[in-house]
Amino acid sequence: MSTPVSQGLAPGAMLGILGGGQLARMLALAAADLGIRAHVFAPEADSPAFDVAARHTVGEYEDEAALARFADAVDVVTYEFENVPAATAAFLAARTQLHPGARALAVTQDRLSEKTFVSGLGLAVAPFRPVDSLVDLETAVAALGRPSILKTRRFGYDGKGQVKIAPGSDLAEAYEAIGHFPAILEGFVPFSREVSVVAARGADGAYAAFDVCENEHRDHILAFTRVPARLTPGATRTAIEAAHRIGDALGYIGVFAVEMFVIGDGESVIVNEIAPRVHNSGHWTSEGAETSQFHQHVRAVCGFPLGSAARRGRVEMENLIGDAALRWRQLLAEPGAHLHLYGKRDVRAGRKMGHVTRVVPEKN
Amino acid sequence: MSTPVSQGLAPGAMLGILGGGQLARMLALAAADLGIRAHVFAPEADSPAFDVAARHTVGEYEDEAALARFADAVDVVTYEFENVPAATAAFLAARTQLHPGARALAVTQDRLSEKTFVSGLGLAVAPFRPVDSLVDLETAVAALGRPSILKTRRFGYDGKGQVKIAPGSDLAEAYEAIGHFPAILEGFVPFSREVSVVAARGADGAYAAFDVCENEHRDHILAFTRVPARLTPGATRTAIEAAHRIGDALGYIGVFAVEMFVIGDGESVIVNEIAPRVHNSGHWTSEGAETSQFHQHVRAVCGFPLGSAARRGRVEMENLIGDAALRWRQLLAEPGAHLHLYGKRDVRAGRKMGHVTRVVPEKN
Structure with missing residues (x-):
């Protein structure tokens, strides 16, 4: 409706989204509410987000010709997944705005960088050691004890790329199981449950966190999120402030999620990992918050x-x-149930097909 | 996700929408939430709804080859405007499901049919007479008095195709002003305000009305809707039941709006007109109701x-x-403001560019 000025865009702008799954789809839907068009770039021809996007490109993330055309056709690029190749991010950032930026990707794509970054901010994390060889693993297990968890540094999600080191576990087998990839060993944390903070940081540095939510996993996949989380007021404050410090330190622009472990009966939290994107544990915001995480990210x-x-x-x-x-x-x-389906053609075991939110108003 | 069975569709189905404006756009967005894809058919190449639809066809409503391809490509057809040509509706209804059906269109496209239909249900309407000639007009004005309003029977909206017959008005000039089209004369009703009932009737005959809303027009275009309307409980019941009777009598499937005039200080209502579609006065439901009118229509x-x-x-x-x-x-x-923009490229005077809803929770 008017010419985009410097950093700030205006309605009518074209939002580029890397990835074509349900997160991209819900981002495109939210963008439409604000008069923003979506151009979705994804390798899969049947990407669910294509159905609601003004434009789409079927392309590989390494295809620089396709990326260059995409960058020229949009006003800003964002993404729905944290494993955007660093070269892709750099290529796009040189041609258009990329939010969140390359630093958020670099830090969060690697568990060692992430843990080092978070603990460097003075925030509590599980004890960890880098593991680049079987000898490293033996040393790390000696230091952190058993049980502990061996995780690949990169490309892990939904429990993939992880193996538990139990009292009887054979370390060579464990290292084999994660494919000898660069890894870290994390010490066991006796947590009672998992929570996350989904928050947004604006281009102007503004910070807005949704209430802390509690996550229940089944087979390593998020099954339920409930809000508010059972946390003491002190732990709630700590969690919200931890995410704020992370967002500021990354110079972050967009929505992100910080997954945390709850210690004891809600007295304290430690940071587990950061997702530089809208997050499954923020889906409750569609009906449960004044602004959904998708609208917030687009904003x-x-x-x-x-x-x-x-x-x-x-x-x-x-x-x-x-x-x-x-x-x-x-x-x-x-x-009272609000159904959201992602438009995926085939039902497969373990595949996220949709979600439901249920909101019960609280008495004031 | 499964094969559509008889009348009832399933997620994954393709919803055909005639018309590509903001109503079609918001229908397509709601459909996406339920895993339903949208195929929008409209004559204008820059239709706002195209940006959020899985498929679109640029075509004239009289182009039977294009309509046939459209009908074959979708599982059900609906529309965003009441002036769908009867031949188009009949052509589509012979090839696929059309909801709301041809009867709803036939009755509501013609003010004389509509008024006759509504008063035939025993519902209060303004006094009216058909006008097919200047002589008819003179007779009608003699019967209904002045002021009264001369309206074309077809294709009127937002105050177009209407002329007021004031005490000093020249009748020949008035008849000229509406282009000598078939018309009706409506007697003056001393109404205090306008309200509407936006309601849905399901394929199973279920009825669900949103609360009666109050509409404020400026320059004959809806400017504000406020809910609840200032009506007595009795008049509220009358309004909701009038819409119910209209929906049943039309065998209606989908969302419709019944505009009504309020008499006195809210003690009674009379029916003004019926819109066989989602309606601007129902936009408040997006954030203001458990189910928006767009989701309800898709359902x-x-x-x-x-x-x-x-x-x-x-x-x-x-x-x-x-x-x-x-x-x-x-x-x-x-x-507290929720902005919706329609993605229209050019701002023009009188053009509906978007809307805002504001919801203030009520204490129980």
Whole structure:
């Protein structure tokens, strides 16, 4: 509606999104609410986000000709996944705005960099050691004890690239199991549950955190998120402030999630990992908060003011994994349930097909 | 995700939408939430709904070859405007499901049919007479008195095709002003304000009305909607039941709006007109109701269960007409305001560019 000026865009702008899954899809839908068009770039021809995007490109993330055309066609680029290749990020950042920036990707793509960065901010993390050989692993296990967890430094998600070192575990087998990749060993933390802070940092440095939410995993995949989390007021403050410090230190622009372990009965938290993107544990915000994480991310990366992160009640988000999505008709008929389906053609075990939110207003 | 069975569709289905404006756009966005893809058919190459649709066709509504391809490519057809040509509706209905059906279009496209239909249900309407000649007009004015309003039977909207017959008006001039088209004369009703009932009727005959809303027009274009309307409980019941009777009598499937005049200080209502589609006065439901009118319409035309029409608080919807949309940044920064922009490239006077909803929770 008017010419984009310097950093800040205006309605009518074209938002480029790398990745074509459900997160990109929900970003494109939120962008549309604000009059922003989406151009989705993804390798898979049947990407769910293509169905709601003004433009799309089927391309590999290494295809520089395709990336150059994409960069020329958009006003800003964001992404739905943290494993954007560093070369791709650098290539795009040289041609257009990229938010969140290359530093957020570099830090969070590598568990060692991430842990080093977070502990360098004075925030509590599990004890960790780098592991680049079997000898390193033996030394690390001697230092951190058993049980402990061996994790690849890169490309791990939903429990992949991890192996537990139990009292009887054979270390050579464990190192074999993660494919001899550069790794870290994390000491065991006796946590009672997992929470996350989903927050946004604006182009102007503004910070808005959604309320801390509690996450329940099944088979290493998020199954339920409930808000508010069972945390003491002190631990809640610590969690929100930890995410704030992380966002500031990264010069972050956009929505991010910080997963944390809860120690004891909610008295304290330690940082587990950072996701430089909208996050499954923030899906509750679609109906549960004044501004959804998707709208908030679009606002941030476009240089718009952040919206209110205020919560609307007690909220539960249930992931629909695999054939759980076949319950769609029952869920549509359930009073108070808000169904979201991702438009994926094939139901497969372990595949995230959709989610449901349920909001119960709280009395003031 | 499974094969559509008889009338009822399933997620993954393709919803055809005639018309490519903001209503089609918001229908396509709602459909996406439910895993339904949209195929938008519209004559204008820069239709705002194309930006969020999986497929689109640029075509004239009279182009039977294009319509046939469209019908073959979708599972059900709906529309965003009531002036779908009867031949187009019949052509599509013979090839695929069309909801709402041809009867709803036939009745509501013609003010005389509409008024006759509504009064035939025993519902109050303004007194009216058909006008097919200047002699008819003279007879009608003698019967209904002045002031009264001469309206074309077809293709009127936003105050177009209407002329007021005041005490001094020349009748020949008035008849000239509406182009000698078939018309009706409506007697003057001393109404205090305008309200509407936006409601849905499901494929199973279920009925769900949103709360009655009050509409404020400027220059014959809706400017504000506020909910709840200032009506007595009795008049509220009458309004909701009138819409219910209209929906049943039309065998209606989908969302519709019934505009009504309020008599006195809210003691009674009379029916003004019916819109067989989602309606601008229902935009408040996006944040103001448990289910938006767009989600509700998609549910109904796909044969899914209707959602809850419960209201979330006191709601105001403000239309952004013309350069009011240039306030977008200020509106994004306003606490509690939810901005919706339609992605229209050019700001023009009188053009609906977007809207804002504001919801204030009510104490229980």
